[in-house]
Amino acid sequence: MDRKHSLNTFLAHYFPTFICAFFLACFAVSASISLVSSTYFRGDPERAKYSFLVALILSLLLALSHFVMIRGRSWGVRAIVVFYLACLFTVLPTYGYKPHPFAYVTGLLFPLLGLLLLNSKRHREMRQKLSELREERMAIRSAVRLQKKRKGR
Numbered sequence: 001m002d003r004k005h006s007l008n009t010f011l012a013h014y015f016p017t018f019i020c021a022f023f024l025a026c027f028a029v030s031a032s033i034s035l036v037s038s039t040y041f042r043g044d045p046e047r048a049k050y051s052f053l054v055a056l057i058l059s060l061l062l063a064l065s066h067f068v069m070i071r072g073r074s075w076g077v078r079a080i081v082v083f084y085l086a087c088l089f090t091v092l093p094t095y096g097y098k099p100h101p102f103a104y105v106t107g108l109l110f111p112l113l114g115l116l117l118l119n120s121k122r123h124r125e126m127r128q129k130l131s132e133l134r135e136e137r138m139a140i141r142s143a144v145r146l147q148k149k150r151k152g153r
Helices: 003-039 047-070 074-097 101-118 120-151
Strands: none
Touching: 003 047, 003 074, 003 101, 003 120, 047 074, 047 120, 074 101, 074 120
């Protein structure tokens, strides 16, 4: 009962922050792919196929990095930051191609808001608690292994 209550409390407190960061990452990736395909690859007839494949690969990598972050690994957050920065730095030079202003502003806004959200106090607290949970899981696993070794003697 206590565990379920603590899980519900944890999710109620941190899930909105987590899901906002995830969706901002998805929107940032899609906006940057859209801008890159409509500016740099404007004349390529196969750009829709390539855009789809890039979106599929980047979405899988993004989901994997969020999953790793949930499991308490710090390099998952670094991968998410790299996604945001890559989106930001691929959108910035498209200004020379005169993209639609709304598309350009949203292409800049999503990664910046995502980076801001990753740096928020609540997201940092969530990552700290997730890493503490990972350490607890590792301690429990090592204790179970030690007990198995003692019984096996």
